[in-house]
Amino acid sequence: MRRFHRPQSNMKLCVSLFVLGIILHGASAMTHSLKYFYTSSSQVPNFPEFVGVGLVDDVEMVHYDSNTKRAEPKQDWMNKATEDNPQYWDRETGNFLNAQQVFKANIEIVRQRMNQTGGAHINQNMYGCEWDDETGEVKGYDQYGFDGEDFIVFDLETLTWIAPRQEAFITKLKWDKNEANNAYNKHYYTQLCPEWLKKYVSYGKDTLMRTELPSISLLQKSSSSPVTCHATGFFPDRAMLFWTKDGDELLEDVDPGEILPNHDGTFQKSVELDVSSIPSEDWGRYHCVFQLSGVPEDVLTKLDKAVIRTNEKSITPLIIAAAGIALCVAVVTALGYFLYKKKNDKRPPSPASDQDVVEELNPKS
Secondary structure (H helix, E strand, O other): OOEEOOOOOOOOOOOOOOOOOOOOOOOOOOEEEEEEEEEEEEOOOOOOOEEEEEEEOOEEEEEEEOOOOOOEEOOHHHHHHHHHOOOHHHHHHHHHHHHHHHHHHHHHHHHHHOOOOOOOEEEEEEEEEEEEOOOOOEEEEEEEEEOOEEEEEEEOOOOEEEOOOHHHHHHHHHHHHOHHHHHHHHHHHHHHHHHHHHHHHHHOHHHHOOOEOOEEEEEOOOOOOOEEEEEEEEEOOOEEEEEEEOOEEOOOOEEEOOOEEOOOOOEEEEEEEOOOOOOHHHHHHEEEEEEEOOOOOOEEEEOOHHHOEOOHHHHHHHHHHHHHHHHHHHHHOOOHHHHOOOOOOOOOOOOOOOOOOEEOOOOOO
């Protein structure tokens, strides 16, 4: 496989300001993240050959694909990047173009390693860093995958590569030998990447640091179905939603869902409660509780038959719309975002650099 060399940025970075640990009820302290997802595909209908997206605190801020061949801001506040560097977007485009060529070659390399002759395949790379704005702790990660499974992962502690699959062992041996590049990777993920992260957060602090409480609804398809507590429109995504009985969190008879994005940049989440064995007179002892990072007070919704929406015709469009939005966002964020989310969010090219970002270590591997 081919890999990237992280070029030194020639642009002075602003370091004045700005899931892993969810800090609920905190006034300001939080962990910020900068993540990039590169996805190249082969024989996937109606999907670009290459897509690259960058996210700050899980909010998409840059997008590139092989159809447009142009890096574009996804948030208005990212236009501030050109105030420091007028060539910022040209350089970003160049980085993505280089990555596109490397990833196109990598699909064929990995496919041959696995003795695969054709079919649809996806080659992915996720990388980036996290920064705790209270403790200053920094973490970095760099992880490659193929068809949704880990292929090779960088260990920032040992400065070596981990090969979960036998087919990646040749690449591991070659990359481990390049000690200079691995040392630079450590510098990049512990120094340069966090500096860019702080800069981006300073650009978008009014958006990224805001809090929005959700609207909450209780839904039930029929009298024998579980009751769903659905919260939508909240921001940020560092939130919890759960059921309680007499103030104690319920761990049984509940089915929590994942946090999903809305089309407007907010988030939604649902949690179901099996009410089949709950006597009617006890319903008032149950509450749906919503907690949002940065907001000191919980939002409580009592389990009340009078407020439950049971008209199946009114519930179905909501569920269909939510599913459609989630699917759309998944495609926009490079197909592999949710496919690979099951792993630890485990790389960003230095956005301001006029040096090459590609170094071919082994053209035939």
